[in-house]
Amino acid sequence: MSNLVNSLLYGFSSILSFGPDVPREDDEKGDCSGAGADGNCCKTKATPDTKVMEPSPGSVTQSGCCQSNKEASESKDGCCQSNKESAASKDGCCQSSKESSVSKDGCACESHTGSVDINSLKIFYSSLTGTAKEFAVELQTKLQAAEHVHVHELQVLDITEYDNDNLLTETSVCIFVLSSYNVEGPLDWFTKWLRDLRYDFRVDRLALQKLRYAVCGLGDSAYGDEFNVASQDIDKWLGQLGATRIYPLGSCDKNADQKAQFDAWSEQFIGELRDKRSLEFSPTNIEYDSEGEDEEESDDVNVGSGEEMVDLEDMGSMAAKIKESKKNRADEEEAFSNSKARAKRSIGVDGKTVSRKAAGSTEVREMVSPMLHKNLTKQGYKIVGTHSGVKICRWTKSALRGRGFCYKHAFYGIQSHLCMETTPSLACANKCVFCWRHHTNPVGTTWRWKIDDPKFILDGAMENHYKMIKQLKGVPGVKADRFQEAFTIRHCALSLVGEPIFYPHINEFVTLLHERNISSFLVTNAQFPDKIADMVPVTQLYVSVDAGTKEGLKKIDRPLFRDFWERFLGSLESLGNKGQRTVYRLTLVKDHNTEEIDNYVELIRRGRPSFIEVKGVTYCGYSGASNLTMANVPYHVEVVEFCEKIVEKLGGGYEIAAEHAHSCSILIAKTSFKVNGEWHTHIDYPRFFELVKSGEPFTDLDYMAKTPDWAIFGTPEAGFDPEETRWYRKNRKTMPPVEVAAS
Structure with missing residues (x-):
């Protein structure tokens, strides 16, 4: 009886409402985009434990759409969208078969893989020889040509020209294409800044929670354990600071087919963007083994807040916590290797996504990619x-x-x-x-x-x-x-x-x-x-x-x-x-x-x-x-x-x-x-x-x-064969002859 009353009340509220429908407790969302194969709303499909809601004469048209008459655009196939927009499939869904995601228990007209709009996306590069910049520009071109992914503002930026502090308030989707070969380079300053940010006890653990990112590193496996270490650290520290990783770290090896590896990573990354859920903010939840840091979060002294002051009597415990934090850093780094923040996929030598173990078992390759x-x-x-x-x-x-x-x-x-x-x-x-x-x-x-x-x-x-x-x-x-x-x-x-x-x-x-x-x-x-x-x-x-x-x-x-x-x-x-x-x-x-x-x-x-x-x-x-x-x-x-x-x-x-x-x-x-x-x-x-x-x-x-x-050293010819014709460039500066000391 109570279910019938609730249904009648909900129906009358739909008639009298001029704004969006109020979602019911058993609905994930209040909006419905179309009807199912049986002519009823695709979100109210009956289950063995529930009854189908009786439609109200004023709220549902003869087509079976659960939207009002004003919003519905009736068609013969029963879809509440217009004929131009609808592409009804055999199962009665009002979206195309490519975009629809039909589950076992009914039609899900709201797909997670439809067209995605991104307000701003920035591609940062750090390049030693120009390869990273070339790849960054190539990624920009791919994004511009990508179907179902529309970026309103797309920029390619040199990371050395970016104010690092702006990253704390950055809301754009950020892609990092970073080159590192165990030598001094343009990436050093950004790496040092991010490392200090990560291990500064005064910085909140979720300082970068507004950031969504992905990192692709370019390196050389000949350096062994130091291969792409800078890119790995940056990818790790961004995740530890609360940023949302859109796609796992890419590792492109110069000693393999680096171009094919980057192409594979970039295509898979763009494919990930087509899933709307990938852009949802979900800061990485890292479980630390360091007891000192766990206690630090539960104590009265809040180290993570930058707005609170520390009382003088709390300085002793604060110093102890800082010392304990430094002591456990190595253990924390080791723990992170098994945490959720580490990328679970890597790019193989053949440009496909394979595990490191599988990549190591490939056949002997050619030196020249x-x-x-x-x-x-x-x-x-x-x-x-x-x-x-x-x-x-x-x-x-x-x-x-x-x-x-x-x-x-x-x-x-x-x-x-x-x-x-x-x-x-x-x-x-x-x-x-x-x-x-x-x-x-x-x-x-x-x-x-x-x-x-x-x-x-x-x-x-x-x-x-x-x-x-x-x-x-x-x-x-x-x-x-x-x-x-x-x-x-x-x-x-x-x-x-x-x-x-x-x-x-x-x-x-x-x-x-x-x-x-x-x-x-x-x-x-x-x-x-x-x-x-x-x-x-x-x-x-x-x-x-x-x-x-x-x-x-x-x-x-x-x-x-x-x-x-x-x-x-x-x-x-x-x-x-x-x-x-x-x-x-x-x-x-x-x-x-x-x-x-x-x-x-x-x-x-x-x-x-x-x-x-x-x-x-x-x-x-x-x-x-x-x-x-x-x-x-x-x-x-x-x-x-x-x-x-x-x-x-x-x-x-x-x-x-x-x-x-x-x-x-x-x-x-x-x-x-x-x-x-x-x-x-x-x-x-x-x-x-x-x-x-x-x-x-x-x-x-x-x-x-x-x-x-x-x-011979000291002769007027200075080693130039006199039978040859000396060729001088235009505007050549003449240097005085070398004076040879007497032997």
Whole structure:
């Protein structure tokens, strides 16, 4: 009887009401969008325990819609919406089949996956090399083109240009595309600010409860446990401060197909936005194991409120709580790893959403991902196989036009148009601040990629090199004779990019070069001492000595190995035991490594190289991956002064032999290469191939050749071949000649 009375009262209130219906206790919402298949309201479907409400003559039309006559737009299918808007399906629902969500117990016309309106959405990026910015703009484009997601105000912002304090009152949906590679970068300030905010006992635990966010991190798995650690921390701290996570943290690995991973994450994120429930505010409820923090919330002294003052008598307990909070921070961080705030999904190497365990069981992949291939190709590289590359050196172009050769011509007798610059491994174990490749190549400490055959690599490198030479045929000034000579490679500089000695079959590769009478100039970054010790004879073996101290090497080379200094010293010792020509390559970076004279001297005595090349760093423009400027580039006279100090400190056994002022390079050589007062730093290449093919042991003095007079240090030519045409750029500033001290 009571149910009948309630139904009659509710019906009369519907007739007399001019505003929205008052929801009943058994209804989730008061509005109804249409009728069910039986002609009745889809929200009043009878169940075994309830009776169907008898419709009032004035409140329900003949169509069966539960809205008033004024609001209803009657149609033949019984839907209370207009014919244009309705798309009645067979089940009688007034929404389309794509948008409707029909449950087992009836029609649910109000779908959670309809069109979503977002007032404001901001995409923040932090970029080292420009990749994060590129991805952020791409995400903006995808959101603009997305169906069922309408953003009224969409912005892409550099996180360094955003006032961090505004995040406390931010109401926009915030997406963070953050790049971090364990080096100093633009993300550091924001990370520090958020960390201080998270662990400041004066900040409320729900300080960011108005924020809805998602984070996608770009990193490099070669850093092991530090992979994407900054993005993980930011994602974690935002959740701990009460923000609502819309979608789990994305982890895009530079050593995999980073572009495909980001595409997968962004598409899944946009798909999540189509669900209206994803934008509902739901601050993360974190359960801490720290007893001190639990007690802190229940005590009379409210630490989380910024508006209350603490009485003097409460200061003692306050100090104890602060001390306890610091003590339990480590336990809290560990507890968080199993809390609701951590993302439960990660992006796999194939661009799909898979678990980390499943991702680790994938097959051996290629080193060069599609995105990396695109970046390197854009820079002029020709990719060979899955992990090798070749590129035309600018000095090759210069030599073809008769405008001079590189410093190796002055020091060792190489003609640049006969030289091929390549590498069998694009991966490296360092991320040097002066890397002219802008850190687009992969990094790693162990070989975990597919391995190509050495002959395949050499054939592919030579084929691509010749193709690039052929393309220079139409360049103005190319000499016909040198153009023809360039199709016979005589030298191979294994110093293009990466770490050539990292390639597992580097010995076989070098042997193939020598069999074809191609000399080998192999450069290593001194992180693989065992590889150096096992190396077959090469024409000339280099190690890069970029700093004289452990701290300096870490700052300059930014190595991945934790025992990088021990590996560095071991490499120098292995180099000292080689019988062939060995070289220390020192790249001087002003205000970084130019004051470590005594330390350099000790390293030289350890490895006893045949030669020491000292070169000023080349500024290649801003890359975002380092903070070098033209102020860090030393003048040639400063390089000369540095070398003179080195020679003086060594106290004998070494002298300055040659120079190439155009490259800002100086060659220091052992005095054993000075025969009868004349320097013999050049190489007798035919003799070298004879010695290699003989199989007998030989030394660096067995294949030396006389250095031409114009290459000797202190001559007017300063290392520039007088038979070449010196080409000066317009508006060139003339520097005074270097004054050579009398010996």
